[in-house]
Amino acid sequence: MRLVLFCHSLRSDWNHGNAHFLRGICTELLARGHELRVYEPADAWSVSNLVSEHGEQPLADFAAAYPRLRSTLYRLDAGQPGNAPVLDLHQALDGADLVLVHEWNDHELVRRIGDHRRDHPGLRVLFHDTHHRSSTEPASMAAYDLRHYDGVLAFGGVIRDLYQRHGWARQAWTWHEAADTRVFGPRPGEPREGDLVWIGNWGDEERTAELHEFLLEPVHALGLSARVHGVRYPEHARRSLRAAGITYAGWLPNYEAPRVFARHAVTVHVPRRPYVQALPGIPTIRMFEALACGIPLVSAPWNDAEGLFEPGADYLVARNGAQMQRHLRELLNEPGMARELAAHGRRTILARHSCAHRVDELMAIHAAIAPAAPRTPPLRREPSETPTP
Known part of the structure; x- marks a missing residue:
């Protein structure tokens, strides 16, 4: 199959978690022998x-870590x-069977791709939504012209339902994120560097209180050796980390996360408030990746409304800061319990939540919407070939 992907970036994961999943999907598609072209804006x-x-x-x-992943850089207009070439959309989509258009794309590009789909009935185009804006900024999402798209791939059931309820798309499917298990897995033999690591961005003050309750305060109270990786940490956040005794280590290339996880005993998951309050059933991709790496994980509360995991077996749930302290202490002091939890979480990823599973789902969706194969007319028999009754 010939596929084309339009995304914000494969090359950079700086404050861009969507790159994690898309890298894994692209890698899996190429491994299966599909032809893939990726386009991302030069700016x-x-x-x-x-x-x-x-x-x-x-x-x-990045190019060395993912030698098969290459993007064509473009400018949308002159x-x-x-110096990047202006996008020739007809050339980019020539011969394509399926086009994936990620939601972090210019509204004008999304419209143009839809117009191309209208004029090429054999092409199938899907919009890929992996953000909470459909709930928190509906006007922005409604501005996308998806009239001629075949549907939406939404990273959770609640997002899928919003598209259907508002009539933004003709149909929508749930397509959860997942871990690239070619990259994310245990790294035995790494030297221990600390008790706890958290990999995540401070962000737009969407979880400041939660980070204090479920990360900073428990680490300080237990006297743990801890490290944080991520970007967009304002000075007040860095001061808070220092006060809690946590080392701030800055941006980490995402493909290096398995090595960092392997050098620590435990990690935590602290979801952003919009996901907890408005988007139940949607964890961030970092949770999939951590579990794939086989590190014990304790999560702040979130509603696994779609049954992706088995709370208490794949990871522990802390309802408040006191429970977070208790769970962390148990995992650090009971290595057998920690190993069992980590192994269970990894088995769940390998059974249901790898990028290979998501490509299977994508292929099934495409099969359901693919153009019908042309009917071959029956052969016309010559008179001499007419069977004798």
């Missing part, structure tokens, strides 16, 4: 911020600055 803000902070080396490191 992607994630890349710009990454290069501004760390230079060009992370882009070279008025945009830069």
Whole structure:
């Protein structure tokens, strides 16, 4: 099959968690022998911020870590600055069977792809939504022109239902994120560097109180050796980390997370408030990745409304800061319990939540909406070939 992906960026995961899942999906598609073309804007803000902070080396490191993943950079129109070619959409989509358009794309590009789909009935186009904006910023999502799209891939049932309820798309499917198990797995033999690690961004003050209750305060109370990786930590956040005795280690290339997990005994999951309050059933991809790496995990409360995991067996749930302290103490002091929890969580990922599972789901969705194969007319028999009664 020939597939085309339009995304914000594969090259950079700086404050761009969508790159994690898309890298895994692209890798799986290529491994299965599909033809894949990826397009990303030359002025992607994630890349710009990454290069501004760390230079060009992370882009070279990404290319070395994912040698088969390459993107075509483009400008949407000639008025945009830069040297990248202006996107020739007809050329980009020529011969494609399926196009995936991630939601972090310009509204104008989304419309143009839809118009192309209208004029090419053999093409199938799906919009991919992996953010809470459909709930928290509905006007922004309603502005996407999806009239000619075949449907929406939503990373949770509540997002799928919003598209259907508002009539934003003709149909929608739930397509959860997942772990790229080619990259995310245990790394035995790594030296121990600390008790706890958390990999996540501070963000837009969407979970400040939760981070204090479920991360900073328990670490400080237990006197743990802890490290935090992530971006967009304002000075007040860094002061709070220092006061709790936590080392702030900055941005971490996502493909390096397995090594960092392997060097710590436990991790935590602290979901953002919009996901807890408005989007039940949707964990962040970092939870899938941590469980895939076989590290014991304790989560702040969230409603696993879609039954993705088995709370208490795949991970422990802390209803408040006191429970978080208790769970962390137990896991650090009872290695057998920690190993059992980690092994159960990893088995669940391997059984249901790998990028290979999601590609299977994508192929099934495409099969359901694919153009009908042309009917071959029956052969016309010559008179001499007419069977004798």
